[in-house]
Amino acid sequence: MGETKQFSTSINGDRWSLDTTDGVTVVVHTGNGPSGGHQTRTPLAFFLEQSVGKPEHTALLQVLGQSQEEVEQQLQGDNTETNSQKTAMEYRRLGGRRLAKVDDNIVSVRSWEDDPSEAEAYWQAHVEPLDHEKRQEVALHLPSISDR
Structure with missing residues (x-):
């Protein structure tokens, strides 16, 4: 694992963080304890596309310090x-x-x-x-x- 930064926690204890390893950034979702605490890793671009309107999406944009439009423009050139x-x-x-x-x-x-x-x-x-x-x-x- 590389550099990890948590950016959102839900009311039920689920957590979202960014993990950057070898220049590739993914969103890591860690389920709450009662659900088993399982982790899923989603490519940043896919997460931003799929989570629009959810609190974790807004929190991620705040962490990135950018608007959705700015992030999308940057990701269009991403060939990773x-x-x-x-x-x-x-x-x-x-x-x-x-x-x-x-x-x-x-x-x-x-x-x-x-x-x-x-x-x-x-x-x-x-x-x-x-x-x-x-x-x-x-x-x-x-x-x-x-x-x-």
Whole structure:
């Protein structure tokens, strides 16, 4: 882990922090104790896109000292997206509904609804053939069940 800075705590004890390692910044969400304290790591750009209107989004913008527009302009030039992130984002764009479950650092994927056929075909073609470690990397870029 690199440099970590907490920026938000919810009323139920969930915490959000920024973690920068090797020049890559992610948002780390740590669930409260009763929910198991599980952590999920979300790329900064994806977090800013998905959390608009939530208190943790506002808190992050305050920490960054920028408006949403300024952050978006800076992130447009960011080409640090990994293959696993690209794969997960394309799956989500196609309507994929699988969620990441991280339990004691064991990463798995859960689904309560069927994926649209296009998303399911993409998952079968681009994620299932990957080795276990690479599938876990893709899963870490999916929304977490603890965020629901």
